[in-house]
Structure formats: C-alpha cells, structure tokens
C-alpha cells in the first residue's frame with residue numbers, strides 16, 4: 369500500500385467555504401463556483417497532519433479522511 | 449421451479465413476437481392481465497421455495513438491473529439477504545426519465561408480474577414489507593395498483609405487506625437514496641453515500657431497491673429458471689428488455705427486445721426510421737448520442753430508451769433543451785450540481801441559439817470535467833455524459849454554429865419531448 373489515508377467530500381453538506389483548499393493545496397483546489405476539487409484522494413504519511421487540520425477546519429464537516437492501509441480490496445457496491 | 453412454459457408462452461400464437469415475455473399476454477389478448485388471468489397463465493408465485501434458491505436462480509440467470517445502472521440483481525439480493533435483521537424491498541416504478549414509458553406500460557399491462565417479483569424478492573431477502581413507489585403525477589395508475597394489491601391480499605397469496613406510495617415526480621426523486629429518504633419521512637432528495645440503501649435504508653434496515661421491470665423478470669425466473677431466461681439475449685447480456693422508442697420512427701411505443709440487441713435492430717422492431725437519421729439518443733436524458741450510421745455491434749443500453757433524431761433536426765438544440773431540464777432538476781444540495789449543470793446548460797444554449805465565440809467550447813470542456821463524481825448522486829455525471837456525447841457526435845454542427853451562428857433547424861420544434869424546466873419549490877420535494 370502506497371498511501372494510508374484517503375480524502376472524500378460530502379458534496380451535499382459542503383457549502384464552498386474553501387478552507388480545505390487553503391489548508392491542503394497539495395490535494396484540493398477550487399472550481400469556479402468555489403467548491404473543492406479533489407486532485408488526488410490519496411494522502412501520503414507526509415501530508416496526514418495537514419489533511420487532519422483541513423478536516424477539522426471545515427465548518428460543516430464535509431471533508432473526511434479515512435484510513436485505507438489495512439483494508440484490502442474494496443467490495444464493489446451497487447451504484448448507478 | 450421449472451414450471452411448464454407452454455401455457456404461459458403459447459408459441460404457435462402468430463400475433464405474439466418471438467421476443468415477448470413480459471408483454472406476451474398483451475400481444476396474445478390485447479388487454480391488461482387481471483389477477484384471475486395472471487394466475488391461470490402463470491400459477492401462483494413460488495414464494496415457498498428456500499430463501500437462497502431464488503437469489504441463486506437470479507444470479508445464474510445473469511439478470512442485470514433494468515433501472516439504468518445494470519447492476520447484477522442476484523448479487524444485490526444476496527447482499528441484502530446476508531445482512532442482519534429484517535430487510536425491506538422497494539419496487540422503483542418512478543420512471544423519471546422523460547422519454548421512457550416502459551415502467552408505466554408494464555405496471556398497466558402486467559401489474560401482477562411486478563408484484564410477484566417484489567414479493568418473491570422480499571421472501572428471498574427476508575423482508576416483510578414491500579414499498580411500491582410510483583409518481584404522484586400518475587395517480588390513476590397508483591389507484592389501480594392499490595386495488596390490485598388489495599385483491600391479492602384478499603386472495604391470501606402474498607406473505608408480506610405491500611404498500612403503494614405516490615412520490616413527487618422530479619428527475620432525481622427516483623434515485624434510490626431519494627426514495628429511501630422519502631419513505632423515512634424526509635424530502636425525496638438523494639442523500640450522500642455511504643450508507644447505501646442495502647446497508648441502511650428504510651427504517652435503518654437493509655433495503656433492496658429494484659426497478660419494476662427487473663422485478664417482473666425475477667417473477668419469470670422464479671417460475672421457469674435461469675436456463676430458460678438465458679434462451680433470449682446473449683451470454684453476456686441475457687434475457688429480454690423493454691425499450692421505449694420515439695422520434696422519427698414508424699410506430700413509436702414500448703417494445704420488448706432481446707437484451708443487447710443492436711440499436712438498428714431495436715429501431716426495426718418499431719417499423720424503422722421514417723426519415724434519414726443523424727443520430728440516436730440511447731438511454732434517454734441520462735444516456736448518450738450515437739452517430740448514424742450506427743455501429744452495427746453497438747447494443748441498446750441504458751434505461752431502455754431510444755430516440756431517433758432525423759437529419760433535419762438540430763442535435764445541439766435538442767441537447768441544450770434537455771440540459772436545461774436536467775439543470776432545473778438538481779436537488780440543489782451539491783454545489784457542483786447546483787451551479788455546474790445549469791452553467792453547462794447555459795453554455796449549450798449559447799452554442800445552439802446564440803453567438804458562441806471560440807472560447808465557448810474550451811469553457812464547456814473544462815466545465816464538463818468538473819461534474820462527474822462530485823455529487824451525492826450521479827445526476828451531474830449523467831448530464832455531463834449527455835453533453836460530452838453531443839459535442840462529439842455533432843462536432844461538425846458545433847464548428848458551424850461557432851462560425852456562422854444557429855443553423856436553420858435550431859428553432860424548429862424539438863424531437864425530444866421535454867418537460868417544463870422549472871425548478872421544484874421547496875415544499876414540492878415532500
């Protein structure tokens with residue numbers, strides 16, 4: 369496993385405050401409407417502290433960081 | 449299992465096309481099938497068979513969901529059955545796709561096949577409730593279905609409770625998490641996942657959501673088995689499927705064709721094109737444009753919709769109008785959908801009817817890249833797919849519109865029937 373954590377955004381909660389892009393520009397940019405664009409969800413160990421800070425800063429708790437290291441293959445989920 | 453197929457599918461009946469299974473009774477009699485006739489033709493649903501048997505049969509049949517996603521139904525059924533606690537079944541009869549009439553037709557002509565399938569799925573999933581969801585705009589149909597459910601209850605053939613619900617009819621209200629949210633007392637708006645309904649759905653219980661056509665196929669597989677199901681279609685895409693055909697074709701309507709039929713063959717089932725075509729919209733507003741001449745191998749996929757676009761129509765205007773509708777239908781929860789889909793729709797309107805500058809296509813390309821995967825549901829993904837396929841298939845028209853302005857057909861009446869592009873008011877989501 370190359371990375372140990374993964375970022376995800378709950379777009380239904382996100383209000384486009386933009387703090388995440390300020391605190392984690394290595395991974396997150398903003399689109400023309402001010403909503404985050406996840407350039408790469410994988411967070412290497414060197415960036416986990418920054419990522420945690422960005423997660424904590426989000427006023428609506430829309431940014432999430434989940435561990436991926438020990439989980440093997442992700443089970444396919446029904447989705448359209 | 450393996451009931452006799454001869455009573456149900458009398459082969460010598462010349463009125464019935466070979467591929468008709470779900471619609472067999474309709475072709476044979478020309479009317480909707482009531483409970484007595486349904487029981488005479490198919491016998492009662494084998495709800496008593498072991499729980500694992502049906503999921504097995506559906507899995508071996510290779511049935512894929514007919515609601516647009518194409519997910520393997522057997523696997524979904526097994527997943528729900530394998531979770532702790534009692535489950536719930538939702539039959540999705542919402543059919544929000546504007547160019548589709550297949551679910552409405554199916555529920556009118558063979559309601560008991562759908563109800564059988566839902567009740568069988570409930571038995572297999574360990575559920576004691578089935579929620580049949582239909583749009584509020586089709587209230588007569590909902591009343592007929594409620595009567596059909598009562599009749600079955602009186603006959604004592606359903607071991608589970610079946611409830612018919614009328615939901616708001618917006619494009620995204622038929623998405624599975626929106627159905628769950630509404631049944632839980634909230635607005636019919638999609639919710640972020642996880643949890644997906646199979647993990648935590650109605651009343652926090654594992655919930656099996658399937659399209660009504662999918663369930664009707666389940667009812668036949670339970671009776672005649674997977675091998676019979678696989679006699680139609682191809683090994684990768686077995687069975688038959690309903691498709692709604694419209695546009696420049698001889699006899700528009702709902703047809704049943706072998707799954708995976710080439711698009712040209714499906715059009716031929718409706719008498720073929722009435723004019724020279726430039727493209728076919730496959731999968732409806734959630735699908736893609738296919739260029740004509742058609743790739744002879746291209747199968748008709750998506751939500752069972754084909755719209756034949758004649759050469760003397762403007763594909764950019766059609767797409768612009770469809771995108772304006774999709775933009776209006778955002779649940780306004782997710783920024784990229786709320787702002788992104790209308791922006792793309794505005795760009796398309798400028799492309800179709802305005803004086804687009806050369807910068808427009810660049811902006812469109814960039815914006816289209818910003819939609820997929822950035823919403824609670826896949827509404828923005830679908831809009832982006834439709835727009836991208838239009839830019840590709842109508843690329844010559846794009847160049848001409850950019851250079852000379854709107855073509856002579858841009859203001860013609862549209863081939864697509866587009867509902868009002870009016871955003872629902874807040875209270876209309878409940």
Ligand SMILES: Cc1cc2nc3c(=O)[nH]c(=O)nc-3n(C[C@H](O)[C@H](O)[C@H](O)COP(=O)(O)O)c2cc1C
Pocket residue numbers: 447448512513514515516517518519521540541542543544545619620621622623624625657658659660662663825826827
């Ligand atoms: C925006 C949107 C609209 C949808 N509309 C419908 C619909 O009208 N009918 C339907 O059966 N599935 C619809 N779906 C798919 C459902 O979420 C779900 O996947 C489906 O009902 C599962 O049934 P199936 O496995 O039998 O296809 C929609 C999905 C999205 C993202």
